[in-house]
Amino acid sequence: MTGEAVEELGFARVDIGRGRRRGHPEAVYCEGKTVAEVVAIAESLIGSGATNVLATRANRETRDALRSAFPGTVVHERARLVVLAPVAGPGVGRVDVVCGRPEDEAVAEEAALVAEAMGSRVVRRYDAPVHDPAVLPGWLREQDAPGVFVVADGTGGALPTLVSGLTDRMVIALPTSAGGELPGRAALLSALNSCSPGVVVVNIDNGYGAGYAAHLINGGGG
Amino acid sequence: MTGEAVEELGFARVDIGRGRRRGHPEAVYCEGKTVAEVVAIAESLIGSGATNVLATRANRETRDALRSAFPGTVVHERARLVVLAPVAGPGVGRVDVVCGRPEDEAVAEEAALVAEAMGSRVVRRYDAPVHDPAVLPGWLREQDAPGVFVVADGTGGALPTLVSGLTDRMVIALPTSAGGELPGRAALLSALNSCSPGVVVVNIDNGYGAGYAAHLINGGGG
Amino acid sequence: MTGEAVEELGFARVDIGRGRRRGHPEAVYCEGKTVAEVVAIAESLIGSGATNVLATRANRETRDALRSAFPGTVVHERARLVVLAPVAGPGVGRVDVVCGRPEDEAVAEEAALVAEAMGSRVVRRYDAPVHDPAVLPGWLREQDAPGVFVVADGTGGALPTLVSGLTDRMVIALPTSAGGELPGRAALLSALNSCSPGVVVVNIDNGYGAGYAAHLINGGGG
């Protein structure tokens, strides 16, 4: 660990090189950090040349502070996610992010933005006909293509299992807490116990992890 | 409460008239009762003229004892259910009992036999294509008819929600423990949090309650 | 799936025809949706001719916005439910909605309104003598008639089991969270483990599902 890759900020050591070593954007998890701490960490990262830096779970105050501090910043209100020093790329491969209820979109969008910032081409499909399974097969076939699925669902959890049963593509189940504690756990348990192989799971509301993994599976890692 | 409707057996009061007052068969829950107790209760009920008496959750020893004690007894090994003094009827209305895995059949069959003994016409459909949701709509339409569904499922729990989404008929979700404790809870939670209205739930492995309720909804009650 | 039955709103696909295909009112679940989203969905549904559209779990702001936007709207404050384009019907069959504590009434009323909007005749009985079981049988007999029960209860959960034991009618147990998390779970578990067959269960506070199922059992489905 060479000195230049680590900058001491007093309250937290920023391991600047880590994202770049992996070839992925840096991410700052904002919950539990003060606005000043987030800004300082972001400055340190951007000052060292990082691009597409993600600030996740950023509350309104933090989002505003970042927008003011860094020109060109893109703020996604609903997903509570900020992209600093954004650099658009062509987008490689394909990640389909799927959900069927407006209340699941915030978490789905976090996954989409993360995969996008990492370099994947992302297709958002937030209008899955969850209440009408008869049309789901046709709806899926409308846009069939190789790639990875992220399926966000906070209800009883049938959607990830269904999508997996209707396709050969990898499915990352992303349970959401939209609907309360019990539904969130139902969605998590349902995905873990899915009768369809090819389903893997991330934690409730972990859009960041889902997007990150989707990008790796999509060819960005390994 | 008149005297003639109650017979004292020493260890348990048998309220003989209850089933008949409701117009439904009597049922003896065998778990936690000795073989001798079950036989004595059954004798009391049959002696008073009851027919289609059900002995549920009967272990092998109890099943054998009942078969020996009462001629004409029908024993269903897999469902661990015995019908004493069986009287076949024409079968009214329609109850579809659905599952898609052999390991869910024992509980499904308990529901089917109970509804049948109560007088419902039961259609068993134990080959639901749970691994191939694309063909499920067609499979359901093959036998579309008014009536009630009992859907037994011990996996992630998508099946009851799916069936409800594909039909206008009432669905009783019957979670099973086939697959372990965690899957059983997943199935229960998933059904309780189903995003499809028209789904009601009974307890894990409660085939008796599912069949009973299905018969009532089917026109046998209220 | 023909084009005219689906209207694209950008953030959510409204499957307009679904309710009508089933012959039931449409419902918009408001939690997790912005006021603007709810209004837009409602406009789309009403614009296509839907009546008795339900907006459930609507907070005060949403309720006010809907009242302003749609003349004739009926708002039920306690149940947080709005009926848009209400069309009264004669009411078929009979659904008894029962509870015994004022704190359970909000959820009970949601069930009652939903069943009513779907076309059932609903009898509200919110004064069950839960603290005096000796008078419960008489209280029930005062209004005995064929039909379905919805029994809302957020205490130890004896009420649904009791009602089922005192009647031959179908009972939908509706556990409520009024009283805290632990009581809600007690009520749910108690209903699931009821020793009285003929009891089915919906999720905690799921008044919508209870009312919907009651209407189906009452003759509105299958």
Add this chain to the structure above:
Amino acid sequence: MTGEAVEELGFARVDIGRGRRRGHPEAVYCEGKTVAEVVAIAESLIGSGATNVLATRANRETRDALRSAFPGTVVHERARLVVLAPVAGPGVGRVDVVCGRPEDEAVAEEAALVAEAMGSRVVRRYDAPVHDPAVLPGWLREQDAPGVFVVADGTGGALPTLVSGLTDRMVIALPTSAGGELPGRAALLSALNSCSPGVVVVNIDNGYGAGYAAHLINGGGG
């Protein structure tokens, strides 16, 4: 603590005087102890003059060993309880032990025997009409008298709440595990959340504690 009240057995110190200081019988909890340990402890207690010594949760081997070792021993197979050096008394006050299913009787009987051995008059009522709440009030009134109730129940748990609602007497709810883990928890939670004051609770299957407390409330303590 004087020396004569304590006898060293090597593997466990027997505090002989404790029961007598309290004026209650000694009890030996047998689970987790070898047969030889139980016999040695019992010998020590009886050798010091104790009477009505209880050996609880005794398996068959321990029960047989105690019967052989101590003449006059009374063994209650179903309750897995042994009374050594039994001394019958007139029985003071009144403890009603109530249940309604044969599978709850083992735990109920443990409570009854403990209260009896401590000196209470015990009335066993194991035929509560749990499936027919309409006749429960009359059934209770048949034997109305001052005293304490122990109500054992392993179903959804309505019985203790019901009994409490129908009487002014103190009710000790005794949840049983007869019916599986989930019902046991339902019974416990239901009793803890009972809407009827005057209900107190002991742990699942803790017949010993229920009987002990009933005797104290009955006038044997305080």
Add this chain to the structure above:
Amino acid sequence: MTGEAVEELGFARVDIGRGRRRGHPEAVYCEGKTVAEVVAIAESLIGSGATNVLATRANRETRDALRSAFPGTVVHERARLVVLAPVAGPGVGRVDVVCGRPEDEAVAEEAALVAEAMGSRVVRRYDAPVHDPAVLPGWLREQDAPGVFVVADGTGGALPTLVSGLTDRMVIALPTSAGGELPGRAALLSALNSCSPGVVVVNIDNGYGAGYAAHLINGGGG
């Protein structure tokens, strides 16, 4: 059930005679009820001559409204309990209410006030030396007398077990949630699993039930 004992208020049936039939004060549980509903119920009860009417879990607004509406009302802020039409009596028997931390006093006080309003003489001992078990035996002996204990505790739960081990008197364990969810459950589980017989349990924070039961055990019931 005669008409004069029941008064219809529209939103809730007040069973006026119930408390008096039992010889105990009436109680109104305020959570989940509006201020107006509580006042109306209280008026109905007091108008019919009830005294020592308890309003439990009353928030500040309700407490103020009751104080204004009913002269002579006694309000206990910390316990969130109001006594309407208070009538002091001599106090019979003895109930010791014990705790050792200021944060447990609110719940302990609810128990004390309830037992007092019902007619018991109550001794408050809120300074148990919980951090110094060596002096606990002496502290208890300072005021040794026949009667019943209510022991409120929201920590690891040792206190009820300790008190029971140091006395022959009946102990009602009253777990409190002061300290967070996990401690509350620890206290509940600890009390349920107490190795000391003579301990019974009420639900977390159920001071009302503890006080009610203590009074019954103290001679006020059965």
Add this chain to the structure above:
Amino acid sequence: MTGEAVEELGFARVDIGRGRRRGHPEAVYCEGKTVAEVVAIAESLIGSGATNVLATRANRETRDALRSAFPGTVVHERARLVVLAPVAGPGVGRVDVVCGRPEDEAVAEEAALVAEAMGSRVVRRYDAPVHDPAVLPGWLREQDAPGVFVVADGTGGALPTLVSGLTDRMVIALPTSAGGELPGRAALLSALNSCSPGVVVVNIDNGYGAGYAAHLINGGGG
């Protein structure tokens, strides 16, 4: 769904073509099925030309029956997995299956065999230095290569997080129940809450799902 792809066996519909449509081996989950059922399903699949058919969770009796019935069968005792009509291929890509305790090997091996049967090249590394984190980085670098990790762990769950932190490759966490219920849940929760992105999770002991997903990520799907 054409007729020739489905063969009716009476007790279960075998959707023969499904595996082949996906290009993957068929799998028969043996738990809850009788030996005769498993053999019949296997015969149906192999008779239709399937190769590398997997029988998972096969108990000893089922394994022996399959070995007798199908020449060339390979039985893996520890993983309770049978490969029928095995056809070895060159193995594409790379899946590293990692664990560090002998008790985790059975589940790890199930994952390895499944990925292998599907066509992946599998590298087994069952000697991870779990007790000596200092040498873990070096141990990992010994065999660094592109591909996917499956990391089986039934302890506190540090291993999947550690491996992910030390590599850029995708990690599938496979919690095992080796060590008891509590450790299994600890491992599952720990993986779900991993602070390292790039970790996805399958259910406890779901070696089949882990191997299947690893193969898909490895290039066998999507």
Add this chain to the structure above:
Amino acid sequence: MTGEAVEELGFARVDIGRGRRRGHPEAVYCEGKTVAEVVAIAESLIGSGATNVLATRANRETRDALRSAFPGTVVHERARLVVLAPVAGPGVGRVDVVCGRPEDEAVAEEAALVAEAMGSRVVRRYDAPVHDPAVLPGWLREQDAPGVFVVADGTGGALPTLVSGLTDRMVIALPTSAGGELPGRAALLSALNSCSPGVVVVNIDNGYGAGYAAHLINGGGG
């Protein structure tokens, strides 16, 4: 217990001598106590000559009141901890308090301050490279010395196990709730199931207990 060591405050007995008997600072747990109560207790303690009195879990209002009331008071905002009548000592032995995320620092700092106030020399190391396990061994060796570790972690919980595996020193795992309820439980379970001996655990967020125990192990007790 002599009179002079106890001062009656009306609402709580302050056992002044306890801390001094143990030779440790007194501590006042502020949650659930009013500001006035905390100040009164503090005055009583300081008036009797106590130094380094700790007020833990103090909210802003309490912190401000204590700062005003007692000159020389040191307030630690983030740890919500106040040291009254602080007396600095040389610091004996060594306690390393370790964490790797800013959101875990508040709880870590509480542990550090407590150990310090008790007399231990504390080394704060809040920049553990949790995302880069490869550099963790080197990072730990930078400051290797005899002593005790407190390791605060609210993620999947790998850190305490890792540190223990890399050192021979005692590790006290301090799970934090920073990250939500589920992560807090994951961290607790993970620590309890650690495969590395030499790890002991305190409750979630119990920085006080961790610091206290660390000081005792460090030579301050026993």
Add this chain to the structure above:
Amino acid sequence: MTGEAVEELGFARVDIGRGRRRGHPEAVYCEGKTVAEVVAIAESLIGSGATNVLATRANRETRDALRSAFPGTVVHERARLVVLAPVAGPGVGRVDVVCGRPEDEAVAEEAALVAEAMGSRVVRRYDAPVHDPAVLPGWLREQDAPGVFVVADGTGGALPTLVSGLTDRMVIALPTSAGGELPGRAALLSALNSCSPGVVVVNIDNGYGAGYAAHLINGGGG
């Protein structure tokens, strides 16, 4: 990591040097390993000169095999622990292992043997007067001396808290499952929520971890 410290056994890498690097005995956890595997690992360790090798959680078959294979082996049946190549030392410092019920002794003894094998002087005190808290202070003072406590308890969990309140010495709470699942959790939760600082916790039944930590605290580590 040099080659001579690691011996490959095919199924598991034995890191021979680890125990010696730490200066502590090696330990082999036997659950989940075959007898042959345990023997092979033991041979490898002893062949390399290790002494006081511990085989923990060894079932009868494994214990017998080890006794046969290694002369001089000491087998502790109740604790299911085997010490291979035992070398007695003088015993340094002092570890008091405390419990009060015979059923907790097996786990307590595991802790005692582990601490002993590591070099600590161990004092076993298995006769704590758990049912008579009044004599506990005196009982503890009988043998007061500096050192560390391990307190095993499977009841409501009061014992570790009590001992900590009565002494200044460090207490390691060792919850046991003797008494069933619920008591085990009660004991764990109770210890985690102990109101007495100076209590740290290990997992349920983790006698090995408790003994190991006690030895480290006793001066054997850090």
